[in-house]
Amino acid sequence: MCVVCGCADSGVAIEAGPRVAENGDLHFGAGSARVSVPGMSAERAIKLETDVLGANQRIATRNRRHFAAHGVHAYNLVSSPGSGKTTLLCATGAPAIQVNTGKGCHLDAPMVAAAFDRLPLHGPSGLLFIENVGNLVCPALWDLGERAKVAILSVTEGEDKPLKYPDMFAAAHLMLLNKTDLLPYLDFDVDKCIAYARRVNPSIEVIQLSARSGEGMAAWLDWLLVDLA
Helix, strand or coil: CCCCCCCCCCCCCCCCCCEECCCCCEECCCCCCCCCCCCCCHHHHHHHHHHHHHHHHHHHHHHHHHHHHCCEEEEEEEECCCCCHHHHHHHHCCCCCCCCCCCCCCCCHHHHHHHHCCCCCCCCCEEEEEEEEECCCHHHHCCCCCCEEEEEEECCCCCCHHHHCHHHHHHCCEEEEECHHHHHHCCCCHHHHHHHHHHHCCCCEEEECCCCCCCCHHHHHHHHHHHHC
């Protein structure tokens, strides 16, 4: 995970190797820290994660209060690369500020706070879209102060993505199934994908759309407006 790095403390036992399943699969990070970092103990990994995420959470809580005070609803858009986040936002229509994370694999609450200060959104009933880094692992952990996470899944990616990245889809309020205009040319089972998503998150909402063709965009905009009301 992105929040654990560095060397293990001397004299601290390192977590054992992977758990081997009956079918021979290797499961790293099966211990208490749920992550495997060479040379690092589970105790140190847990402490680092707690320290870093705790500092982020304090600013995320401040962001959430700040957004609420200005009547702004913030949505954290998460996906793998190439899912169509940028095309969707262009079709939705919004001014933008780019945040370069350097080598970082996710946005954090301080980055969002700095960008929000530079956007003309300090008015009633505003919408803030946070286009996160293309990554279905690390952003699941990080609260940015958003009202909800929106997971965008392209039909070109495979219907089993919710099972491969359960933490992200469990954290999302809405799954946008994008690029549906390509379905006639793909071997993609929509019903199976939705069933997989609801296996990890029974309450997740689903909207099918194509940001390129415009099909389903009205349902997405209606969802935003209903939540904004």
